[in-house]
Amino acid sequence: MEAKRSLLLLSLVFLLSISTAAKTRKPCKSMVFYFHDIIYNGQNAKNATSAIVGAPEWANRTLLAGQNHFGDFVVFDDPITLDNNLHSTPVGRAQGFYFYDKKEIFTAWFGFSFVFNSTEHKGSINFAGADPLMNKTRDISVIGGTGDFFMARGVATLMTDAFEGEVYFRLRTDINLYECW
Numbered sequence: 197m198e199a200k201r202s203l204l205l206l207s208l209v210f211l212l213s214i215s216t217a218a219k220t221r222k223p224c225k226s227m228v229f230y231f232h233d234i235i236y237n238g239q240n241a242k243n244a245t246s247a248i249v250g251a252p253e254w255a256n257r258t259l260l261a262g263q264n265h266f267g268d269f270v271v272f273d274d275p276i277t278l279d280n281n282l283h284s285t286p287v288g289r290a291q292g293f294y295f296y297d298k299k300e301i302f303t304a305w306f307g308f309s310f311v312f313n314s315t316e317h318k319g320s321i322n323f324a325g326a327d328p329l330m331n332k333t334r335d336i337s338v339i340g341g342t343g344d345f346f347m348a349r350g351v352a353t354l355m356t357d358a359f360e361g362e363v364y365f366r367l368r369t370d371i372n373l374y375e376c377w
Contacts, residue, residue, distance in 0.1 A: 221374055
């Protein structure tokens with residue numbers, strides 16, 4: 197009986213030390229980027245960086261659907277910049293998709309990569325997760341990467357930095373990597 201108690205106590209101490217260590221972990225790399233999404237609206241084909249490729253039956257593929265855009269599936273190839281200016285030199289591209297997944301609340305789900313083409317960064321960072329758009333900041337998972345970001349793990353905090361109607365939005369992306377190789 198005493199051995200079981202000692203083992204239980206030792207297990208509890210171990211679990212507490214793990215949870216405390218996880219809370220105090222510092223990122224091995226932190227970066228901030230902006231990505232600029234220009235949704236095709238039937239009149240801006242030259243400048244559009246994203247398009248609706250799937251829509252509910254009641255909607256179309258040129259304008260976002262009503263009811264919080266529920267059912268719209270958008271693919272994108274957006275420029276990534278180091279500042280919030282769309283006309284700054286891009287350091288890479290944000291490539292992926294998002295879809296609006298709730299009727300009642302304005303929310304989406306993202307799956308995308310930052311593909312870098314600058315002299316400072318080579319490779320990609322992969323992201324996935326829910327994006328509750330009405331929250332000021334939202335966290336999504338960093339689920340991997342290549343090149344300079346090989347097997348990276350961490351968290352990206354998204355913040356809508358600007359938007360113009362339903363055609364343009366800019367996301368500030370604060371990336372904290374906790375596994376760096």
